[in-house]
Amino acid sequence: KNEVEQSPQNLTAQEGEFITINCSYSVGISALHWLQQHPGGGIVSLFMLSSGKKKHGRLIATINIQEKHSSLHITASHPRDSAVYICAVSGTDKLIFGTGTRLQVFP
Amino acid sequence: DTAVSQTPKYLVTQMGNDKSIKCEQNLGHDTMYWYKQDSKKFLKIMFSYNNKELIINETVPNRFSPKSPDKAHLNLHINSLELGDSAVYFCASRSRGYNEQFFGPGTRLTVL
Numbered sequence: 001k002n003e004v005e006q007s008p009q010n011l012t013a014q015e016g017e018f019i020t021i022n023c024s025y026s027v028g029i030s031a032l033h034w035l036q037q038h039p040g041g042g043i044v045s046l047f048m049l050s051s052g053k054k055k056h057g058r059l060i061a062t063i064n065i066q067e068k069h070s071s072l073h074i075t076a077s078h079p080r081d082s083a084v085y086i087c088a089v090s091g092t093d094k095l096i097f098g099t100g101t102r103l104q105v106f107p
Numbered sequence: 108d109t110a111v112s113q114t115p116k117y118l119v120t121q122m123g124n125d126k127s128i129k130c131e132q133n134l135g136h137d138t139m140y141w142y143k144q145d146s147k148k149f150l151k152i153m154f155s156y157n158n159k160e161l162i163i164n165e166t167v168p169n170r171f172s173p174k175s176p177d178k179a180h181l182n183l184h185i186n187s188l189e190l191g192d193s194a195v196y197f198c199a200s201r202s203r204g205y206n207e208q209f210f211g212p213g214t215r216l217t218v219l
Binding site: 033041043100 | 138140142147148149150151152155157162163165195197206207208209210212213215
């Protein structure tokens with residue numbers, strides 16, 4: 001079992017839908033990261049959080065430390081949101097990654 | 108003004124060859140990493156360097172040898188390439204005491 005689990009693995013949505021991606025982890029962490037990887041391959045950091053909630057545009061990330069769970073929400077999804085979303089946790093100087101969620105948003 | 112750069116972006120080579128991938132960051136960060144992303148898009152750490160000193164070596168075959176000539180550079184040399192080495196390799200860096208990592212664009216290595 002991976003130390004970081006994401007669900008779902010694949011997600012298809014219609015433009016405008018509200019999307020949720022979940023991440024659970026089983027190790028002690030100093031922070032949790034949400035990363036985005038577009039088909040071109042580059043990895044971009046969306047959020048880094050250790051408690052509560054963060055919002056950036058249409059993206060919202062939440063974390064519950066007690067339950068070792070985080071969610072990434074996308075409001076009013078758009079085809080350009082199509083990408084792989086990766087949850088990662090940082091503990092002792094390294095990132096441990098989830099298996100990623102492949103999101104496709106259709107017009 | 109790329110923050111973390113890698114060269115080359117694509118590398119196609121034959122089994123048994125030796126190749127290098129270069130990484131440079133201009134962010135003034137202390138810590139640099141190499142990650143491997145397999146065909147299923149799963150990322151895993153390979154190495155971590157802090158101020159030119161090896162911190163993490165995650166059971167990577169010793170055919171892989173990282174080299175850090177200074178804290179802005181972390182190169183990856185791979186000897187005797189095997190088919191299973193085909194993957195995308197990402198370099199990343201972060202500042203000491205801060206968790207956020209900045210990733211390079213990746214190098215897609217294909218071993219034929």
